[in-house]
Each structure stands twice: as C-alpha cells, then as structure tokens.
Amino acid sequence: MATTVSPESVTPSPAARPAGSGGRAPRGRRRQWLGRNPLGLVLSAPYLVFVILVFAYPLVFAFYMSFHDYFFAAPGAVVDRPFVGLANFQEVLSDPAVIRSFGNVGIFLLINVPLTVVLSLVLATALNKVVHARTFLRVAFYVPYVTASVAVVGVWIFLFSGNGLVNQILGPLAPDPAWLINEQWAMPTIAIFVTWKGLGFFILLYLAALQNVSEELYEAAATDGAGKIRMFFSITVPGVRSATVLVLLLATVTGANLFTEPYLLTGGGGPNGASSSPVLLMYQRGIEQGAPDIAAAIGVILVIGVLILAFIQRKLAGGDES
Numbered sequence: 663m664a665t666t667v668s669p670e671s672v673t674p675s676p677a678a679r680p681a682g683s684g685g686r687a688p689r690g691r692r693r694q695w696l697g698r699n700p701l702g703l704v705l706s707a708p709y710l711v712f713v714i715l716v717f718a719y720p721l722v723f724a725f726y727m728s729f730h731d732y733f734f735a736a737p738g739a740v741v742d743r744p745f746v747g748l749a750n751f752q753e754v755l756s757d758p759a760v761i762r763s764f765g766n767v768g769i770f771l772l773i774n775v776p777l778t779v780v781l782s783l784v785l786a787t788a789l790n791k792v793v794h795a796r797t798f799l800r801v802a803f804y805v806p807y808v809t810a811s812v813a814v815v816g817v818w819i820f821l822f823s824g825n826g827l828v829n830q831i832l833g834p835l836a837p838d839p840a841w842l843i844n845e846q847w848a849m850p851t852i853a854i855f856v857t858w859k860g861l862g863f864f865i866l867l868y869l870a871a872l873q874n875v876s877e878e879l880y881e882a883a884a885t886d887g888a889g890k891i892r893m894f895f896s897i898t899v900p901g902v903r904s905a906t907v908l909v910l911l912l913a914t915v916t917g918a919n920l921f922t923e924p925y926l927l928t929g930g931g932g933p934n935g936a937s938s939s940p941v942l943l944m945y946q947r948g949i950e951q952g953a954p955d956i957a958a959a960i961g962v963i964l965v966i967g968v969l970i971l972a973f974i975q976r977k978l979a980g981g982d983e984s
Contacts, residue, residue, distance in 0.1 A: 721965070724958040724961050724962060725958075725962060727954055727955050727958035728750050728751065728955060728958040728959040728961075728962045729745060729746065729747060729748075729750070730743045730744065730745055730746060730955060731743055731744050731746050731749075731955060732954050732955040732958070733952065733953070733954065733955070734952060734954065746955075750955050750956055750958070750959040751959050751962075751963070753956060753959075754956060754959045754960055754963065755963075759935055759938065759943065760940070760943060760960060762935055762938065763931075763935070763938045763939055763940050763942070763943050764940055764963075764964075764967070766849050766935075766936065766937060766938055766939060767917065767918060767920060767939050767940060769849050769850070769853070770849055770852065770853045770856075770917055770920060770939070771913075771914060771917045771918070771971075773849075773850055773853035773854070773857075774853040774856055774857050774913060774917050775910065775913045775914060775917065777853075777854075777857045778857055778860065778861065778864055778909065778913045779864075779906060779909055779910060779913070781857070781861060782861055782864035782865045782867070782868055782909065783868050783898075783899075783902065783906070785803065785861070785865050786865045786866075786868035786869045786872060787868075787872065787894065787898055789803075789865065789869065790869060790872045800862075800865070800866075800869075803861060803862040803865050804862035804863070804865070804866065805862065806858060806859045806860075806861070806862060807859060807860055807861070807862040807863045808862075809859075811859070811922045811923060811926060812926065814859065815923075815926045815927055818855055818927065819842065819927065822840060822841040822842055822851055823840055823842070824839070824840040826840070828841070842927055842928055843928075843932070843933050844933070845933055845934060845936040846936075848928055848932070848933060848936045848937040849924075849936060849937050851927075852920075852923050852924055852927055852928070852937055855923060855927065856917070856920070856923055860913075860916070864909050864912070864913070867905050867908060867909060868902055868905055868909070870905070871901070871902040871904065871905035872898070872901070872902060874901070875897065875898065875901035875902065879897045879901075880893055880897060883896065883897060903979070906979060907975070907976060907979045910975045910979055911972050911975065911976070914968065914971055914972060914975065915968060915972070918940075918941075918964060918967070918968045918971075919941050920939040920941060920942070921939060921941040921942050921945065924937040924938060924939055924942055925942060925945075930942065930946070931943075931946075940960050940961075940963075940964045941961075941964070943957075943960055944957040944960050944961055945957075947960065
C-alpha cells in the first residue's frame with residue numbers, strides 16, 4: 663500500500679536553508695570573526711590596543727619619518743616635510759659613527775649571547791638539582807635582573823676603575839687605561855655587565871623548561887652507564903631546545919637595543935665612540951641634535967638587521983621543529 667507524503671511534512675535540512683532565512687550561516691560567520699569564545703577577544707582587547715599604540719604605530723611612523731625630511735615643529739604648526747626617498751639612509755650608511763656603533767653592538771652580541779645561553783643553561787641545570795637553599799639561590803640570581811641599572815652601575819664603575827678591586831687583583835695584568843675608558847675593553851666590559859644582570863631571567867626560563875624533561879630519561883641513561891656530561895649533552899640540551907631558541911631571540915633583541923649601560927657606564931658611548939650603540943646614536947641624533955629623520959633611518963636599519971639575525975638563529979637552532 664503506497665504512502666503519500668504531504669509537502670508540509672518535509673522539513674528542509676540545515677544545509678538547504680538559505681543563508682538569510684534565520685539559519686546557521688550568520689552564526690558561523692560571527693564565530694569565524696569572533697572565535698568560539700568572544701569573551702576572550704574582549705579580555706585581550708586592552709593588550710591589543712597597547713601593542714598598537716606602543717609598538718605598531720611608532721614603528722610605522724618611524725618608517726614614514728625615515729623617508730621624509732622630518733623635523734620637530736611647534737604643536738599645531740603646519741610645515742612641509744618633503745619626501746626624500748633613500749637620502750636619509752645614504753647619509754646614515756656613510757656616517758663612520760653609525761657604522762662603528764653597529765660594529766660595537768655586533769661585538770656585544772658575540773660576547774653576550776653565547777655567554778647568556780651557556781651560563782644560564784648550566785646554572786639552571788645545577789639549580790634544578792639543588793635540594794637545600796634552592797629558593798635562596800634562585801632569588802640571589804634573580805635579584806640583579808629586577809634591580810635598576812642605575813643602582814648597580816656605581817658598583818661596577820668602582821670595581822673596574824683604575825684603582826678598583828679588579829685591577830688590584832690583576833695587578834700588572836690589568837689593562838692601562840682602565841676597562842671602561844679603554845677602547846678595546848669598554849664594550850666587552852659592558853657585555854659582561856649585561857650578561858650578569860640579565861642572567862636570572864634566563865635561568866628561570868631554563869628552569870621552567872627543565873621541568874618538562876622526564877627523569878626517566880636520566881635514569882635510563884645512568885643505567886646504561888652514561889656520565890653526567892654525556893647526559894647533559896644528550897638529554898638536557900635537546901630537551902630544552904625550544905627554551906634555547908627563546909633565549910637566543912630575547913638576548914639578541916635586548917642586546918641590539920643596548921642603551922642604558924653604555925650611557926651610564928661610559929658617559930654616552932666613550933671612549934671615542936668605542937661603546938656607542940645604534941639606539942644611543944638614535945637618542946643623540948634625534949633628541950640632542952634635532953634630526954629625528956636620521957634617527958628613524960638608523961632605527962629602521964636596526965629593525966631589519968635584528969629580524970635577519972632572529973630568522974637565522976631560528977633556522978640554525980631548530981626553532982621550526984616540534
């Protein structure tokens with residue numbers, strides 16, 4: 663016996679419903695823009711605004727300044743700032759002081775970055791094995807990082823002055839002139855200071871990464887007769903590779919933005935520009951000498967250089983591996 667089905671009893675499938683007829687398509691589009699939890703977008707909005715105002719807008723504006731004859735003017739004044747193309751970059755790249763500042767920061771990074779990675783990893787591994795006074799030791803390494811540079815610069819000037827404690831210990835082996843007024847030793851001394859001051863932060867990064875390295879791997883290696891050095895290079899170093907990539911990137915970025923230490927330790931890049939940095943020159947050219955377009959060009963070159971270094975480090979350190 664045949665069964666008749668009336669058209670009213672047939673319910674169209676969701677896929678057959680038109681997009682504008684109250685179906686799920688508008689909701690899907692809202693989810694695509696807002697995500698599964700729109701509250702997360704609301705909570706992250708203040709930080710997004712902060713990033714745009716403090717980082718993105720100044721960076722875009724710096725690019726604009728570097729291609730124009732830009733100068734400071736009175737608020738509300740209408741002045742002509744013509745487009746000059748690459749003229750600012752040509753002037754920057756032909757300035758011996760700028761070239762030397764980039765060479766100085768290159769020396770700084772060659773000393774600071776390897777020391778930071780090696781010392782922070784070794785000390786973090788040692789602190790991870792400590793049973794007694796663990797909290798005290800971790801705080802002791804972290805205190806210099808949270809202490810203002812101005813507060814500790816005086817101590818370092820005293821230590822590395824001509825009659826300082828370091829020269830008294832070294833005796834005839836001490837350099838003459840003293841460390842911070844010596845063209846060959848000024849930047850290496852600053853690199854050691856920055857390494858010591860920031861070591862506590864990077865130690866904490868490695869300590870967090872070491873918690874994810876299974877103790878069973880060390881037990882199995884010990885059972886097979888592996889020594890501590892072999893376990894360090896075969897288990898610890900590969901186990902914290904992601905943290906190493908992060909430490910490399912952070913140390914490079916912060917080192918390339920070197921400003922406070924040479925400004926305070928050597929009186930603004932002395933002696934004879936041996937400790938000047940690109941950021942310090944940006945301050946001197948843009949603020950002290952009133953040439954913000956030249957300062958912006960230096961900053962753009964610095965940003966491009968740091969991005970290239972970060973890309974190379976990420977590839978060499980295996981940052982793309984899971």
